[in-house]
Amino acid sequence: MCLAVPGEVLELLPDNMARVQFGQTIIAISLTFVEAVQPGDFVLAHSGFALTLLDKEEAAAQLALWHDVAAIMEEEAAARAARAS
Amino acid sequence: MKYVDEFRDAHMARGLVTQLHAAAAALPRPVRIMEICGGHTVAICRNGLHAVLPDNVRLVSGPGCPVCVTPSSLIDAAIWLAQQPGVQVFTFGDMLRVPGSTTTLAQVNEHTHSVQMIYSPLQVVQYAGDHPDQRCVLLGVGFETTAPMLAAAVAQAAERTLPNFFYVSAGKMTPPVMRALLQDAGVALDAFIAPGHVTTVIGAAAYQFIADEYHKPCVVAGFEVCDILDALVRIVRQLARREQRVEIEYTRSVTHAGNLKAQALLAQVFMPCATAWRGLGVIPHSGYALQPAYARYDAHKAFALPVVEEIEPAGCRCGEVLRGVCLPYECGLFGKGCTPTRPVGPCMVSSEGSCGAYFRFGVQP
Numbered sequence: 443m444c445l446a447v448p449g450e451v452l453e454l455l456p457d458n459m460a461r462v463q464f465g466q467t468i469i470a471i472s473l474t475f476v477e478a479v480q481p482g483d484f485v486l487a488h489s490g491f492a493l494t495l496l497d498k499e500e501a502a503a504q505l506a507l508w509h510d511v512a513a514i515m516e517e518e519a520a521a522r523a524a525r526a527s
Numbered sequence: 528m529k530y531v532d533e534f535r536d537a538h539m540a541r542g543l544v545t546q547l548h549a550a551a552a553a554l555p556r557p558v559r560i561m562e563i564c565g566g567h568t569v570a571i572c573r574n575g576l577h578a579v580l581p582d583n584v585r586l587v588s589g590p591g592c593p594v595c596v597t598p599s600s601l602i603d604a605a606i607w608l609a610q611q612p613g614v615q616v617f618t619f620g621d622m623l624r625v626p627g628s629t630t631t632l633a634q635v636n637e638h639t640h641s642v643q644m645i646y647s648p649l650q651v652v653q654y655a656g657d658h659p660d661q662r663c664v665l666l667g668v669g670f671e672t673t674a675p676m677l678a679a680a681v682a683q684a685a686e687r688t689l690p691n692f693f694y695v696s697a698g699k700m701t702p703p704v705m706r707a708l709l710q711d712a713g714v715a716l717d718a719f720i721a722p723g724h725v726t727t728v729i730g731a732a733a734y735q736f737i738a739d740e741y742h743k744p745c746v747v748a749g750f751e752v753c754d755i756l757d758a759l760v761r762i763v764r765q766l767a768r769r770e771q772r773v774e775i776e777y778t779r780s781v782t783h784a785g786n787l788k789a790q791a792l793l794a795q796v797f798m799p800c801a802t803a804w805r806g807l808g809v810i811p812h813s814g815y816a817l818q819p820a821y822a823r824y825d826a827h828k829a830f831a832l833p834v835v836e837e838i839e840p841a842g843c844r845c846g847e848v849l850r851g852v853c854l855p856y857e858c859g860l861f862g863k864g865c866t867p868t869r870p871v872g873p874c875m876v877s878s879e880g881s882c883g884a885y886f887r888f889g890v891q892p
Contacts, residue, residue: 443593443621443879444566444672444724448530472649475675475789484530486727486780489676490647494727494786496530500778505533508753512542519545 446488448496451481462487530779534751543756544579550760551581553767559585559715560762561708561851563701564722565592565879566750572888574752584763587851588881590704591722593669594621595849595873595880596804601697602627603835605666608695608826609641615658617651618666619673620644621877624870628838648680655684655692664693664826667815672724674698674815675789678796681821693826696816699802701725702733703813709741714850718744718762720755723777728793730785731775738771749777796821803837805873806846845872848881855885856892 449464449471458473462485473479476492485492562568568588571577577586590596606627609616616632623633623644636642645651648665655663667677677698684692701722708714721734726747737745744765748758758776765772775781795818802814817825826832839846842860847853855861855874865871867883874880884890 443619443668443877444564444591444670444722445879446672446724446727450529472679474679475786475792477788484528486724488672488724490649491676491679493672493724493789494780497779498528501528501530501533504757504778505539508536508539508543508757511546512539515542515545 444488446486446493448484449487451479451483451485453481454479460492462492531751534749534753536753540752540756543753543760547584547756547760547763548581550763550767551584554583554763555767557583557585558717558763558766559587559851560718560720560759561587561589561716562720562755563589563591563705564720564725565595565877565881565884566724567591567720567722567748567755568881569879569884570750570752570755572884572890574755575888576752576755577890584759587716587854588848589708589851590804590807590849591670591701592874592877592879592881593673593699594625594877595845596699596807597622597625597668597697597873598803598805598837599627599839600803600835600837601695602632604832605632605695606630606635607833608664608830609635609639611830613660614641614662614664615654616642616664616666617645617654618642619668621879622666622668624876625873626840626870626876628835648676649683652680652683652687652689652692655689656687659691662691662693664695666695666697668697670699670701670722670725671728672722674797675728675786675792677815678792681796681817681824682792684824685821692824693829694817694821694824695826696797696800696814698797698815699804700799700813700815701729702736703810704804704807705734705737707807707810707813708850709737709743711850713852716743716851717766718746720758720762721745721747723747723749723754723781726777726781726785728786728789730783731773731781732783733785734773738773742771744771744774746774746776747781749780804849806849840871843872845874845882848874854892855882856890858882862886
């Protein structure tokens with residue numbers, strides 16, 4: 443029930459609402475709990491409200507780190523295989 | 528960046544699994560890590576993570592499914608409300624099929640047509656405004672992720688001075704139940720994966736007591752497969768180094784302070800109270816009671832709800848499953864008398880219940 447879904451803000455609406463796209467679905471949600479949201483931003487939505495503005499830089503840094511981890515693990519596995527043969 | 532598929536990348540997940548095995552090789556003894564949140568349980572089962580864990584790392588599910596920890600007496604009270612003339616009961620879909628002591632809201636609704644499934648609590652305010660002849664009761668079930676939206680509905684009803692809006696306080700808080708589990712000698716956990724969306728609201732600082740007082744690692748994780756694997760790597764590394772820290776893996780959403788606007792509205796509408804958890808008993812300061820300024824919306828006072836005895840179904844071990852001391856498949860009813868289509872206990876009903884997740888995704892011992 444604590445499921446929250448990332449969606450892209452398409453347009454700001456009156457009454458602190460916004461049109462937000464989740465996959466193929468577009469719905470209006472409340473921006474009551476977030477600040478300084480702009481079209482193009484991604485928010486995490488739950489029960490008709492934006493819970494937070496997703497941090498693009500943090501996300502990109504984490505993905506880059508995992509990419510490096512995967513590459514290093516592959517290199518180490520290849521090195522072990524080479525030593526074993 | 529769409530914030531979904533990027534975090535499910537199989538190549539990165541394999542790298543993190545390898546990293547987890549390397550980290551686990553340094554553990555001095557086998558460890559038990561609890562994922563508190565039902566959303567994590569589902570993601571772990573769906574991605575088959577139990578099968579790729581190192582032998583010395585065991586995951587157990589916790590009480591983080593709001594439907595599962597709602598006492599049957601509250602379901603019975605909601606069923607009683609749904610049977611009163613001129614009353615409409617509003618709740619999230621998961622609650623409809625949870626067994627009370629004799630029946631479910633869904634079964635009652637076949638006769639009364641007085642139970643409505645909602646997507647947002649604000650729908651109830653709208654409905655109450657449009658239907659002044661109906662008494663509208665919002666069944667306020669949920670953890671800290673949902674509580675701000677429940678608070679928003681109560682606050683909005685108060686702003687509109689709606690006389691026909693009522694609220695059943697059944698919301699629950701996560702840190703107090705984590706403390707209760709740490710104090711329970713039978714549970715014996717080494718670390719927590721903390722819920723990412725709850726923590727988006729309350730902030731990771733809320734778990735500092737786990738590191739300071741109980742000397743256990745606690746890592747706040749997102750819900751994609753790479754998030755959970757990264758959280759496990761961080762926990763296992765802390766355990767191997769005998770460190771105890773609160774870490775945030777879900778950095779794109781979670782901060783130490785949390786969502787201050789949501790916290791302010793929560794404090795305006797609710798105050799902490801002792802509340803009963805199915806399987807865990809009464810836990811102090813773990814519930815949300817209405818502040819005195821909103822007392823007129825309290826359904827318990829407005830309707831003189833009957834006090835109902837707590838009755839657990841015979842043979843059902845949901846209480847132990849919720850504490851992580853019984854794995855779903857260790858219950859005698861699992862997959863036999865109790866399945867998602869014919870559930871006995873709440874953990875099999877809810878889409879986030881541990882038993883339902885273990886059954887649907889075929890998690891084996």
